[in-house]
Amino acid sequence: MLKDITIGQYFPGDTFIHRLDPRIKILIIIMFIASLFFIVSFYPYILILGFILLTIRLSKVPIRYVLKGLKPLMFIISITFLINIFFTKGEVLFLLGPLTITKEGLSQGIFMALRLIFLITGTSLLTLTTSPISLTDGIEKLLSPLKRIGIPAHELAMMMTIALRFIPTLLEETDKIMKAQMARGADFESGNIINRAKNLVPLLVPLFINAFRRADELAIAMEARCYRGGEHRTRLNELKLKKQDILTVSIMAIFFGFIISTKYIEYI
């Protein structure tokens, strides 16, 4: 039952987008997010929408995978939408009981909702087209200049890798412990919230104890395999920037630069 949970949402493929260097993709996403917050009118959204559609097209990720990422956040999106509709002052369009809907509110609501939708689809495109491993590699490499000011880039990446490695193992174990406790009459499915939470104790205690034991054994095994931190460490697959990576990031920088500049052009 728990095995159905997939980690990340990587959609394997061998397209131009998939092959891009993870560092480049992370940089592009950062520019993408930044530019979203500089947008003040609807027109630049057309460009953003075009960018997202083009990426989906190039990466051959089915569109429903992208939309699936929106589902858990629908609640937040609707709240944002409603709050903006009802609480923005301006020209009254119509009244709904004690609530008034204004023209500005309506456009503001749609504007904010769109911003959230673009934000989520854009970032989920990153995780859809980049495997967790190359994502961690990319983050490690991008953060490594910050090592000098004390940010432990390698350690962070290592923690992410180990977490990714052990999520399925721990899920399997949870499943096993749950079944073992159910066989002894534990009840995980009925009662109110407080009772249910209490009933989770016999699941969590052994799970935690085992997790600590695993951590201990893993540490010894890593030491036996000569692990001594990130220094002097080489990699099986070194990240290398290719021409197309540089080209892509340059074009994207110009593109998002233009979108950011629209904010100032409007007001000059």
Added chain:
Amino acid sequence: MEQYMIKMENVKYEYSSMGEDSQLMAINSINIAVKKGEHLVILGHNGSGKSTLAKLMNGLLLPTEGNVYVNNMNTKDEDKVWDIRETAGMVFQNPDNQMVATIVEEDVAFGPENQGIPSLEIRKRVDEALRIVEMTEYKKHAPHLLSGGQKQRVAIAGILAMRPDCIILDEPTAMLDPIGRLEIISTIKKLNKIEKKTIVHITHYMDEAVEADRVLVMEQGEIVMEGTPREIFSQVEKVKRLGLDVPQVTELAYELRKEGINIPSQILTVEELVKAL
């Protein structure tokens, strides 16, 4: 001294638990010399000190008294600790808890990556190690989708990729099903006979000791029996007194002898018994 891979001189190891005066002597005055290219099996039931012994052999633990030499390097020498671990690789009991990466080949590469070997050379070593343990076709798989025996073979490959001269296996088959055990046993045999690695195999399954060059039996931190598998298992009663079993075939031969059937006492395999009968 030259011809010894691992040499333990008068080694003692004590576990001291905090807040208690009682100290547990896990290893008591042990002298072992493992020859290069030897296939040594260490037997003993739970708590006999076998795992502690294994950890002493590559510097994961340091002896309370005495010295351990790996290829003439003392494990107490802090500058040599990484050289020692490159020389004596170690495979542990639980295959799940010794894998680091989310893809088989990345995990095999973990050791050589730590050694600071260039990428191209790592690629070569990884492919070679996976070929030796016959896991090449799984190199892009996620570890949690493999069977226990396969995981343990990947763990062995991870050690092989570091190119150690000696491989210490600490109960590598204890958590596996019979099929997984057979896979590991044949891999170990291959490592010793074809790859010429020195093997120290710690186990409590008697059947696995049959192929060894030499067997040591441990009891309460001490070595109580030593010899070829044939010498050890012919002493059926002594082995049983130590809480261990002898291989089934040997036991059958022993019982038959007791019943007055005249067959030799040193029988280890089914073929031998068939022949004798």
